[in-house]
Amino acid sequence: MNARAAILALSFILAACGEPVHQEAAAPASLRMAAPVPLAMDQAMAEAGAAQAAPDAATPRYLAERQFWVFELPEKAIETRWQAHIALCRQDCEVLHAALSKSAHSPVSAALQLRVGRASAEKLLGAMSGPEVKERRVEREDKTLQVVDVEARLKTLGDLRDRLRELLAKRAGSLKDILETERELARVQGELDAMAAQRKVLANETEKILLHVEYRPEPSLGETGAMQPLVEAWRGAGRAFASSLAAALLFIVQALPWLVIVVPVLWGVWKGLRRLVAWRRARKESA
Numbered sequence: 001m002n003a004r005a006a007i008l009a010l011s012f013i014l015a016a017c018g019e020p021v022h023q024e025a026a027a028p029a030s031l032r033m034a035a036p037v038p039l040a041m042d043q044a045m046a047e048a049g050a051a052q053a054a055p056d057a058a059t060p061r062y063l064a065e066r067q068f069w070v071f072e073l074p075e076k077a078i079e080t081r082w083q084a085h086i087a088l089c090r091q092d093c094e095v096l097h098a099a100l101s102k103s104a105h106s107p108v109s110a111a112l113q114l115r116v117g118r119a120s121a122e123k124l125l126g127a128m129s130g131p132e133v134k135e136r137r138v139e140r141e142d143k144t145l146q147v148v149d150v151e152a153r154l155k156t157l158g159d160l161r162d163r164l165r166e167l168l169a170k171r172a173g174s175l176k177d178i179l180e181t182e183r184e185l186a187r188v189q190g191e192l193d194a195m196a197a198q199r200k201v202l203a204n205e206t207e208k209i210l211l212h213v214e215y216r217p218e219p220s221l222g223e224t225g226a227m228q229p230l231v232e233a234w235r236g237a238g239r240a241f242a243s244s245l246a247a248a249l250l251f252i253v254q255a256l257p258w259l260v261i262v263v264p265v266l267w268g269v270w271k272g273l274r275r276l277v278a279w280r281r282a283r284k285e286s287a
Contacts, residue, residue: 062147062206063140068214069128070135075108075217081132082110082215088127092117096210110215121209128213143206150199157192164188 073081082100089095097113116124164185171178 060144062143062202064143064205064210066139066141066210066212067125068135068137068139068212069133071132071213071215072134072218073132073215078108078110078215078217082112085112085128085213088124089114089116092120092208093124107217109217112211112213112215114211114213115204115208116211117208125211143202147199147202147206150195150202154192154195154199157188157195161185161188161192 071078071081079100079102082098086095086098093114093116095112096115097111099112100108100110102108114124164181167181168178168185173181
C-alpha cells in the first residue's frame with residue numbers, strides 16, 4: 001500500500017515537473033516560426049523602394065553645357081582664324097556674338113560666341129580644335145527640375161484652357177459669366193504663352209551647347225622666357241617716366257594762368273624797391 005502510494009506520488013511529481021519543461025521547449029519553436037516575418041516585411045519594403053526608384057532612374061536629365069576655349073595664334077592669323085570659325089557655323093548653329101579688336105597701340109584680339117546643337121557639336125568642335133587651343137573648360141548645370149516644373153505647368157494650363165474653351169463654346173450662363181470666362185481664358189492663355197517661351201529658352205540651354213571662344217596673340221620670347229622680369233621692369237620704368245612727365249606738364253599748364261598775374265606784380269614790386277633804395281642813397285649822399 002505504501003509502495004503504491006509512493007509510486008503514484010512520484011509519477012505526479014514527474015508529471016508536474018515535466019509540463020513546464022514541455023512548455024519552455026515549445027516556446028522557442030513558436031518564436032522560430034515567427035522570426036521570418038520581419039525579414040519578409042523588410043524584403044517587401046526593399047522591393048517597393050526599388051519600384052519607386054526605377055522611374056526616377058529612367059527620367060531623362062536636362063543639362064545646360066557651356067564650353068570656354070582660348071586660342072593663342074600669331075597676331076596676323078587671328079582675324080583669318082576668327083572668320084574661318086564663323087564660316088563653320090552653318091547647320092543647327094547660330095552666332096550670338098562676334099568681335100574683332102584692332103589698334104595701333106594694342107595687339108589684335110577677337111572673341112566669338114556660338115550656340116550649336118548637340119548633334120552638330122561634335123563635327124564643329126572637331127573642325128575648330130587644334131594645337132592652338134591653349135585652354136579648354138567645360139561647365140554643366142542640371143536643369144531637370146526646371147524643365148519638369150515648366151512642362152507640368154504647361155500641361156495644367158493647357159487642360160484649363162481647353163475646359164474654358166468648352167464652356168465658351170456651350171454659351172451657358174449669363175452674359176456676366178461669359179465675360180468672366182473670357183477674361184479667365186485670356187489670362188490663362190497669357191500664362192501659357194509665357195511658360196511656352198520659358199520652355200523654349202530651357203530647350204536652347206539643354207539641347208544646344210554654348211561655346212565661348214577667345215583669340216589671343218602668342219606671347220613673345222620676352223613674355224615667356226627668363227627675360228620677362230627685365231621686360232616688365234623696362235616697361236614699368238617707361239610708364240613711370242611718362243607719368244612723371246605728364247604730371248610736370250600738367251603742373252605747368254595749371255600754373256601758367258597764375259604766372260600771367262603774378263609775374264607783373266612781382267616785377268612792379270621789384271622796380272619799386274629799387275627806386276626806394278636809390279632814393280635813400282641819394283638822400284644820404286646829399287646830407
